[in-house]
Amino acid sequence: MENFDWLLQGFAQAATPMNLLYAVIGVLLGTAVGVLPGIGPAMTVALLLPITYNVSPSAAFIMFAGIFYGGMYGGSTTSILLNTPGESSSVITAIEGNKMAKAGRAAQALATAAIGSFVAGTIGTILLAAFAPAISRFAVTLGAPSYLAIMLFALVAVTAVLGSSKLRGAISLVLGLAIGIVGIDFLTGQPRATFGIPQLADGIDIVVIAVAIFALGEALWVAAHLRRKPADVIPVGRPWMGRDDWRRSWKPWLRGTAFGFPFGALPAGGAELPTFLSYITEKKLSKHPEEFGKGAIEGVAGPEAANNASAAGTLVPMLSLGLPTNATAAVMLTAFVSYGIQPGPTLFAKEPLLIWTLIASLFIGNFLLLVLNLPLAPLWAKLLRTPRPYLYAGILFFATLGAFAVNVQPLDLALLLIFGLLGLMMRRFGLPVLPLIIGVILGPRIERQLRQSLQLGGGDWSSLFTEPVAIVTYVCMVILLIIPLVLRLFHRDEETLLVVEDDRDQREKAQA
Amino acid sequence: MSTTEKQSDEPSGRSPHEGLREERKPDYAQYLVVAVLAIVGGFLVYSALTLSEGFAKVDPVGPKFFPMVLGVAALLLAVILAIAIPRGSKGEADAGEDIDPEAPGDWRTVGLLVALFVAMILLVNPLGWVIMSTLFFGGAATILGSKHYVRNFLIGLILALASFYAFYSGLGIPLPAGILDGIL
Amino acid sequence: MIVIGYTADQFGKAALDAGIAEARLRDTDLLVINSTVGDSYVDAAFAQPAQVRDVSARLSTCGVPFELSQPVGVYAADALLEAMERPEAELLVIGLKHRNPVGKLLLGSVSQQVLLECPKPVLAVKPEE
Numbered sequence: 001m002e003n004f005d006w007l008l009q010g011f012a013q014a015a016t017p018m019n020l021l022y023a024v025i026g027v028l029l030g031t032a033v034g035v036l037p038g039i040g041p042a043m044t045v046a047l048l049l050p051i052t053y054n055v056s057p058s059a060a061f062i063m064f065a066g067i068f069y070g071g072m073y074g075g076s077t078t079s080i081l082l083n084t085p086g087e088s089s090s091v092i093t094a095i096e097g098n099k100m101a102k103a104g105r106a107a108q109a110l111a112t113a114a115i116g117s118f119v120a121g122t123i124g125t126i127l128l129a130a131f132a133p134a135i136s137r138f139a140v141t142l143g144a145p146s147y148l149a150i151m152l153f154a155l156v157a158v159t160a161v162l163g164s165s166k167l168r169g170a171i172s173l174v175l176g177l178a179i180g181i182v183g184i185d186f187l188t189g190q191p192r193a194t195f196g197i198p199q200l201a202d203g204i205d206i207v208v209i210a211v212a213i214f215a216l217g218e219a220l221w222v223a224a225h226l227r228r229k230p231a232d233v234i235p236v237g238r239p240w241m242g243r244d245d246w247r248r249s250w251k252p253w254l255r256g257t258a259f260g261f262p263f264g265a266l267p268a269g270g271a272e273l274p275t276f277l278s279y280i281t282e283k284k285l286s287k288h289p290e291e292f293g294k295g296a297i298e299g300v301a302g303p304e305a306a307n308n309a310s311a312a313g314t315l316v317p318m319l320s321l322g323l324p325t326n327a328t329a330a331v332m333l334t335a336f337v338s339y340g341i342q343p344g345p346t347l348f349a350k351e352p353l354l355i356w357t358l359i360a361s362l363f364i365g366n367f368l369l370l371v372l373n374l375p376l377a378p379l380w381a382k383l384l385r386t387p388r389p390y391l392y393a394g395i396l397f398f399a400t401l402g403a404f405a406v407n408v409q410p411l412d413l414a415l416l417l418i419f420g421l422l423g424l425m426m427r428r429f430g431l432p433v434l435p436l437i438i439g440v441i442l443g444p445r446i447e448r449q450l451r452q453s454l455q456l457g458g459g460d461w462s463s464l465f466t467e468p469v470a471i472v473t474y475v476c477m478v479i480l481l482i483i484p485l486v487l488r489l490f491h492r493d494e495e496t497l498l499v500v501e502d503d504r505d506q507r508e509k510a511q512a
Numbered sequence: 513m514s515t516t517e518k519q520s521d522e523p524s525g526r527s528p529h530e531g532l533r534e535e536r537k538p539d540y541a542q543y544l545v546v547a548v549l550a551i552v553g554g555f556l557v558y559s560a561l562t563l564s565e566g567f568a569k570v571d572p573v574g575p576k577f578f579p580m581v582l583g584v585a586a587l588l589l590a591v592i593l594a595i596a597i598p599r600g601s602k603g604e605a606d607a608g609e610d611i612d613p614e615a616p617g618d619w620r621t622v623g624l625l626v627a628l629f630v631a632m633i634l635l636v637n638p639l640g641w642v643i644m645s646t647l648f649f650g651g652a653a654t655i656l657g658s659k660h661y662v663r664n665f666l667i668g669l670i671l672a673l674a675s676f677y678a679f680y681s682g683l684g685i686p687l688p689a690g691i692l693d694g695i696l
Numbered sequence: 697m698i699v700i701g702y703t704a705d706q707f708g709k710a711a712l713d714a715g716i717a718e719a720r721l722r723d724t725d726l727l728v729i730n731s732t733v734g735d736s737y738v739d740a741a742f743a744q745p746a747q748v749r750d751v752s753a754r755l756s757t758c759g760v761p762f763e764l765s766q767p768v769g770v771y772a773a774d775a776l777l778e779a780m781e782r783p784e785a786e787l788l789v790i791g792l793k794h795r796n797p798v799g800k801l802l803l804g805s806v807s808q809q810v811l812l813e814c815p816k817p818v819l820a821v822k823p824e825e
Contacts (some may be wrong), residue, residue: 082737171545171589390653393658427549428541
């Protein structure tokens with residue numbers, strides 16, 4: 001099979017000493033930021049984006065992929081030891097994991113999380129390697145109208161489904177699209193919204209925006225709310241598991257993977273939902289349901305596998321269609337754009353070596369994570385002793401360094417500050433960040449597709465609806481928009497459905 | 513400016529959906545968002561109107577279409593939000609992983625950091641990267657609460673020098689040396 | 697009143713033992729202060745609920761009235777010195793950690809600041825080897 005050849009070539013590339021070094025750095029960095037609450041893989045990749053100006057694409061992506069997967073690992077360590085999720089996707093792990101730790105079974109909890117993550121990550125990456133090229137090949141056959149429909153669908157999905165307020169999602173999206181307009185119009189050559197500043201002719205550097213929104217905005221927001229009370233941490237030795245633990249863990253690992261991967265691949269699926277579903281499934285299927293709430297190992301194994309599988313799943317639409325479904329994927333896409341590589345279905349065809357090297361390094365990274373993190377777990381816990389002022393001053397420092405190094409001009413710093421304040425405003429008023437960055441990335445592409453489609457269709461708007469895929473996608477989009485309205489008629493929100501379930505579970509647990 | 517009040521009727525366990533159970537007190541600070549949207553929308557519409565027409569045959573939609581649509585959308589959203597605010601609509605402030613949601617926002621810290629940033633923007637070229645980023649890190653750490661002043665600036669200096677040389681020899685980017693030009 | 701600077705390690709335990717002994721000797725009450733700057737996610741010196749229970753249990757059996765305080769967001773030296781400003785405070789008991797000269801320069805020392813700045817007597821103890 002041709003793909004298998006490519007994969008082997010990818011391994012050959014990824015296994016070079018230089019690239020392995022980048023993989024190790026990425027994995028360590030990712031785990032470290034996953035462990036630290038408040039800092040995440042999206043922010044880290046954003047802070048590192050400026051290196052894309054000087055480092056080869058494969059090295060950069062290997063590192064970013066390592067950070068991405070590593071973040072998932074690190075998050076579970078903090079959840080288990082600290083009862084504070086290191087990543088939002090590790091919230092569920094904290095429920096059972098921390099209870100296990102309090103009962104003296106921290107080592108087992110960490111082990112099942114790490115091994116489960118490895119299993120899920122590996123299976124997920126295999127599925128990625130199988131599906132992504134196929135989807136990509138299919139997507140290439142689509143014409144501009146269909147591709148336009150898919151992009152619009154992704155916009156709508158991320159804006160309308162994620163988050164509790166569609167109004168605010170829409171606001172974020174519009175702001176993102178507006179930012180994307182700045183620059184010279186590609187067809188007529190006129191400057192749009194450049195304020196007469198020549199440096200803005202190429203548009204606002206997406207790296208600056210990513211760093212501003214993800215790093216600076218986040219840092220300023222946390223600065224406004226620095227938590228004061230230190231949390232309770234449980235000391236732990238090396239993670240390991242007994243035979244009984246293995247027996248109880250392996251099926252949840254597989255089930256978790258099955259939950260996580262599809263959700264990760266769907267736009268707006270996210271990692272929180274599959275971990276939650278995995279948790280309730282494990283609880284229902286468990287032979288020891290009374291242990292749930294007190295430290296059931298299945299409650300750690302399943303959700304951890306789910307969140308790692310969803311990370312792999314996220315990469316499917318990102319690599320095959322160029323559609324980001326979560327913040328980290330969006331930032332990684334930014335890196336593609338920064339390298340001048342056009343993300344989208346043509347990615348597999350145009351840059352096969354790069355993509356397959358990336359996929360190969362995911363396997364390597366996964367393996368490295370298991371090997372490095374099992375023995376290093378107590379060390380990661382020590383990382384939590386870093387005083388927050390230094391952490392956040394560091395983030396501000398690197399954000400400034402990165403943005404400045406792009407062009408060595410203070411204008412970029414000014415832009416960084418302005419958009420950083422925008423990011424702060426968005427966090428304060430609950431405007432979701434993902435629609436904005438997706439708007440910035442996809443906006444110009446959508447406009448280009450639209451105008452080219454119309455051009456090809458001779459100016460006829462109905463030409464947008466000629467392809468079957470386009471029609472189906474538009475229909476799906478409409479359905480997606482209507483579902484919440486329908487649900488509201490029955491006095492139920494999708495989210496309250498889950499909240500009610502969650503509440504009932506919590507109350508049951510409290511009574512148990 | 514203070515953040516909205518959260519009243520938790522549960523003694524423990526913070527569910528991420530607590531925002532749904534908050535009291536419906538209007539959050540008037542959101543008018544800032546309305547203002548931003550209005551400005552953006554107005555600007556887009558204005559900018560669209562001043563653009564010249566495209567070549568209609570090849571490009572039926574032209575360069576004006578997108579900015580115009582977006583500008584109108586932004587203004588529309590501004591109006592919708594402006595109406596929704598007094599009715600109690602409020603955004604769920606980003607919970608984050610390290611936020612203590614019970615504390616009111618410490619905007620003084622943010623303001624100081626922004627001022628520090630502005631100083632950085634204005635002075636980085638004249639004074640050079642090393643000096644400014646040392647002051648930046650040390651200043652930021654101090655503003656954020658670390659009282660070990662000497663240590664703050666010492667770490668800043670190390671980071672500044674390290675980044676300066678790393679970028680120069682490693683990545684080939686010369687960061688401005690400013691008044692230290694010739695010494696470094 | 698005797699003020700004890702407590703940390704959740706062997707130095708704090710040594711200070712606690714010495715402080716309790718002094719309080720019994722002088723027949724006066726105890727104020728145990730275990731503070732944290734609240735800077736980092738994890739502060740090993742800050743007593744967690746389980747440890748607080750243990751310390752309280754120990755204190756309640758020692759025979760003198762006591763108060764256990766855990767201020768958050770203050771520097772240890774400041775918290776202790778402020779407590780010593782109270783008129784009824786007569787003695788401060790702290791556990792002493794050995795630090796090499798370079799460590800003291802770079803990292804500062806609560807003990808050093810307290811020893812130098814406290815106007816009232818300070819009893820510095822070391823844990824048994």
